Amino acid sequence: MDAEERVELAVELLAHVEADELPLSDVVDRIETVTTNPTLTRDILDAAELRGVIDREGGTIRTRRGGTYVRFEEQVVRREGEFDCRRCGASISTGHFVRFETGELGPFGSSCIRKVLGRE
Template sequence: MSRDASDDGDIEDPVELGVQLLARLEAPELPLPAVIDRIETITTHPETTRAILEAAERRGHISRDGETVTTAGGQFLSFESEVVTKEGDFECQRCGASISTGYFMQLEAGEHGPFGSSCIKKVTGRE
């Protein structure tokens, strides 16, 4: 069963989950809309999105210069231990596609997913 990304009520702390997601991005630099695309896998609430960006910047995980976001890097997710796959009947958290293999990120703030094989690369900044 998938979670509606616009309803972050079932996430214990969406801001912390979002900050941890941004801290683990692999791309050294992304346009702000691409960063927001990743945050929208957690929430679409503007206030929560803003809180995630501000907290990630305050903690030194990202820096913003206009429409460009630079990541601190160095804390990439290990696809062997921190991204797990599960078989089942899922809906991709990013694109909404029906998937039978879901990729889930194991972050300290909680599990985040499921994502399809191409969306997990987008969300982690590998693509």
């Protein structure tokens, strides 16, 4: 996946965050499931702000797209196999993958998928 694809996938992930407001550290935690490159992380935040997905105010990020939550039944796919969670690095036998229009993000364990999507 190239840098442009990572930016698109991360912006779409941010567009589906289920919280109205998050600390920047929580947003970066989600972005790190796509990239850990600090320059690319800044590019993602800039792109999300330019597209009206988020507003940045100091260390707080406000989401601007209500109602675009991930539908677990339709957008989260479970696969059996040997995986490492993209968020915490744990070995998992059931991977949860989120299908976005721009691509697929995962695998995640059952608790990490909820954290990435803002359900915990």
